[in-house]
Amino acid sequence: MICVSIGRGRMQQMIAEHKLLVEQGAKLVELRIDYLDRHPDVAQIVRDRPGPAIVTIRREQDGGRFRGTEAERLQLLRQAIVAGVEYVDLEDDVAGSIPRYGSTKRIVSVHDFRRTPADLQVIHARLAALDADIVKIATLAQTPHDNVRMLSLIQSSPVPMAGLCMGDIGAASRILAGRFGSPFSYATFSSERQLAPGQLSFRDMRDIYRYEQITKATEVYGVIGDPIQHTLSPLIHNAAFAHLGLDKVYVPFRVPRPNLAEFLADAPSMGLRGLSVTIPHKEGVLAALSEVDPEVEGAGAANTLIFENGKIRGYNTDLQAALESLEDSLRLPGQPKEKSAVEGKTVLVMGAGGAAKAIAFGLVRRGAEVVITSRSPERTAALAQRLKCRSVDWAIRANVKCTVVVNCTPVGMHPNVNESPLEKHQLKPAMTVFDTVYNPESTLLLKHARAQGCKVVTGIEMFVRQAALQFKLFTGQEAPEELMREVIRRAIAPVKATEASAGTSAPSRPTIKAEEDLPSD
Ligand code: NAP
Numbered sequence: 258m259i260c261v262s263i264g265r266g267r268m269q270q271m272i273a274e275h276k277l278l279v280e281q282g283a284k285l286v287e288l289r290i291d292y293l294d295r296h297p298d299v300a301q302i303v304r305d306r307p308g309p310a311i312v313t314i315r316r317e318q319d320g321g322r323f324r325g326t327e328a329e330r331l332q333l334l335r336q337a338i339v340a341g342v343e344y345v346d347l348e349d350d351v352a353g354s355i356p357r358y359g360s361t362k363r364i365v366s367v368h369d370f371r372r373t374p375a376d377l378q379v380i381h382a383r384l385a386a387l388d389a390d391i392v393k394i395a396t397l398a399q400t401p402h403d404n405v406r407m408l409s410l411i412q413s414s415p416v417p418m419a420g421l422c423m424g425d426i427g428a429a430s431r432i433l434a435g436r437f438g439s440p441f442s443y444a445t446f447s448s449e450r451q452l453a454p455g456q457l458s459f460r461d462m463r464d465i466y467r468y469e470q471i472t473k474a475t476e477v478y479g480v481i482g483d484p485i486q487h488t489l490s491p492l493i494h495n496a497a498f499a500h501l502g503l504d505k506v507y508v509p510f511r512v513p514r515p516n517l518a519e520f521l522a523d524a525p526s527m528g529l530r531g532l533s534v535t536i537p538h539k540e541g542v543l544a545a546l547s548e549v550d551p552e553v554e555g556a557g558a559a560n561t562l563i564f565e566n567g568k569i570r571g572y573n574t575d576l577q578a579a580l581e582s583l584e585d586s587l588r589l590p591g592q593p594k595e596k597s598a599v600e601g602k603t604v605l606v607m608g609a610g611g612a613a614k615a616i617a618f619g620l621v622r623r624g625a626e627v628v629i630t631s632r633s634p635e636r637t638a639a640l641a642q643r644l645k646c647r648s649v650d651w652a653i654r655a656n657v658k659c660t661v662v663v664n665c666t667p668v669g670m671h672p673n674v675n676e677s678p679l680e681k682h683q684l685k686p687a688m689t690v691f692d693t694v695y696n697p698e699s700t701l702l703l704k705h706a707r708a709q710g711c712k713v714v715t716g717i718e719m720f721v722r723q724a725a726l727q728f729k730l731f732t733g734q735e736a737p738e739e740l741m742r743e744v745i746r747r748a749i750a751p752v753k754a755t756e757a758s759a760g761t762s763a764p765s766r767p768t769i770k771a772e773e774d775l776p777s778d
Contacts, residue, residue: 258440258441258442259283259284259441259444259462259463259469260287260311260444261278261283261445261446262313262444262445262446263278263287263446264289264292264322265292265293266293266294267293268293268295268298268301268302271292271293272302272305272307274446275288275306275308278308278446278459279307279308282463283308283459284308285308285311286308287311287346288302288306288310288311288313289314289322290312290314290333291313291314291315291323292322296325299312299333299336300336300340303336303340303342304340310344311342311343311344311345311346312334312337312344312345312346313345313346314330314333314334314346315346319368331351331354331355334347334355335355337361338359339358341360341361342361343360343361344362344363344390344391345361345362345363347363347365347366347387348365349366349367349383349384349387352365352384353387357388362390363387363388363389363391364389364391364392364393364419365384365387365388365389365392365393366392366393367384367395368395369396369397371397372397373398373406373407374396377396377406378410380394381414381418385414390417391416391417391418391419391440392418392419392420393420394407394410394418394419394420395423396422398424398430400426400519401512401516401523402516402520403427404426404430404433404527405523405526405527407420407421407427407430408420408430408434408436408527409437409526412437414438417439417440418438418439419434419439419442421434421439421442422455425455425485425511426455426511428455429479429508429510429527431443431444431456431462432468432506433471433506433527433528435468435472436475436528437473438473442468444458444461444468445457445459465491465492465495465496466491466506466508467495467506470504475504475505475528476504476506476530477508477528477530478506478507478508478529478531479507479510479529479533480508480532480534481510481512481520481533482512482534482535482536483511483512483513483514483536484511485510485535489720489749490509490724491507492744492745492748493721493745494507494533494727495507497728497736497737501737503732503734505731505732517542517545518545521542521569525564525567530563530731531561531562531563531564531730531731532561533560533561534559534561536611539558539560539611540611542559542562542569542571543557543571545569546559547569548568548570549570549571550570550571550573552572552573552576552577552615552618552619553571553572555576555618555619556573556576556615556619557614557618558575558614558615560572560573560575560723563730572726572727572730574722574724574730575611575612575615575719576619577619577722577723577726578719578720578721578722578725578726579615579616579663579691579693579723580616580623581722582691582714582718582719583598583663583689583714586689586714587599587661587689587712597623597625598623599624600623600625601624601625601626602626602659602660602661603625603626603657603659603660604626604628604660604661604662605630605654605657605661605662606620606628606629606630606663606665607630607631607654607662607663607668607678608631608664608665608666609629609636609637609639610631610636610665610666612665613629613631613665614640616663617640617644618644620663621644621646626646626647627644627646627647628647628649628657629646629647629648630649630650630651630654630657631666634650634651637651654678654679655679659688660687660689661688661691662679662684662688662689662690663692664678664690666678667694668702669700669701669702671697674697674701675701676701677700677701677705679705680705681705681708681709684705684706684709685709685711686709686710686711688706690702690703690706690712690713690714691713691719692715692716693719695716695717695719696716697749698715698746699715700716717745721741721745728741
């Protein structure tokens with residue numbers, strides 16, 4: 258069950274928001290009485306509630322906003338119990354002084370906004386002994402391993418336990434809590450109004466992650482990276498799982514670089530079957546692989562991991578997706594797929610990072626004459642040497658006589674949409690221009706290319722294909738590529754277009770905020 262936290266300054270707003278949530282299908286809300294400006298009439302709030310609720314009155318020291326005296330706060334909590342609210346949240350230091358009464362269930366809670374303490378089990382035992390119907394422990398995740406500790410505590414708890422890790426590293430624990438037996442997971446009414454660090458919105462939890470359908474049998478997939486809040490992979494993979502009715506969920510995991518090895522060792526204990534890998538881990542994961550396919554070896558990077566029987570297999574679907582996207586656009590009608598469409602063509606690859614390495618390797622293997630250029634001469638030279646191909650200085654890249662141009666730099670990516678790695682006049686009508694940047698879909702480079710009459714290949718095409726290939730590795734089934742394409746286009750569309758298409762089933766971009774975006778409470 259998803260419990261939506263409501264924190265509003267006015268009582269009428271709180272009640273109206275609760276009504277709206279009930280209409281939208283919310284089965285439980287947390288009424289954050291401490292957010293109300295004036296002296297709250299808790300009895301009336303409980304009487305007028307349109308659905309089941311938890312009453313919480315958090316002190317400032319626990320991340321709340323209650324500014325009255327402690328005696329007033331305890332009095333309000335007792336009023337909520339007498340009025341018959343379904344649940345009341347009692348911090349561990351006051352739970353002993355507020356006795357059980359009527360049918361109200363007691364959530365005995367503790368919050369730690371600085372860390373996830375080492376003695377979680379001891380804390381749990383202390384809370385459970387306070388006549389708790391539900392033990393709630395909310396702590397800040399400092400490392401991804403804190404999520405694992407929290408989830409396994411939920412799983413082993415003899416008393417129902419609502420456990421969660423806060424912060425963007427902890428967001429995964431909120432999505433997976435139900436799988437490990439948590440009676441509910443907290444969400445926020447809207448992604449703009451988080452009441453605790455790392456909270457996801459009710460809509461994201463319900464529509465993207467299908468939280469209510471997650472059970473202990475649900476297979477877990479995900480994406481690792483750092484940062485991770487801008488990733489669109491959860492949107493398209495979860496939409497595809499839902500479309501095919503698969504009991505699988507795809508979760509974003511923020512994994513800082515130093516925690517990578519530990520995370521991969523922990524992965525099976527979280528139910529993980531497969532992972533997408535993004536910046537900065539595509540090269541780092543290689544050390545953990547038990548089996549490597551030739552494309553991973555050639556590209557020197559993996560973007561997909563499969564966990565099976567204690568082993569980790571690595572794949573690089575970026576490479577195949579990029580090559581297929583490009584070759585499909587170059588191939589003449591009737592030309593067989595097996596025959597290379599880039600053989601003998603001169604291809605200028607701009608960039609010498611992960612994407613460039615994979616794409617240039619694939620191009621060389623398919624017989625293209627690759628020319629590497631990037632703003633870092635050492636990286637350019639190292640890649641050219643590795644692939645035994647030509648390189649040119651970044652300053653003279655436009656002088657290369659080529660038929661295909663591939664942009665593997667982030668130049669032109671949102672928000673720098675007015676930048677292009679080549680000027681319009683530097684593109685010739687006979688060229689094919691492939692921009693790996695996918696946000697926006699129509700980059701300035703591609704606009705220039707279209708204006709010059711060039712063929713274009715978009716980063717969206719590559720993105721959808723690499724995700725579809727991952728999907729096949731994850732599920733053994735063909736991916737619903739058209740749906741994936743539609744979902745990603747909607748997610749990156751300007752706001753007006755998104756609004757215009759509202760009402761169709763594909764969800765919009767998920768929101769997991771970075772730590773620095775969060776309010777201090
Ligand atoms: P990366 O490893 O960080 O490499 C980025 C490359 O771009 C480096 O060579 C870097 O040069 C260069 N660069 C960065 N900023 C630049 C600038 N302002 N001017 C010129 N060169 C610049 O990143 P990556 O993983 O290869 O990703 C590169 C791009 O590919 C990203 O924009 C990403 O959107 C795109 N991509 C798309 C897909 C897809 O599915 N469509 C998949 C993967 C990647 P330095 O070494 O000097 O920093």
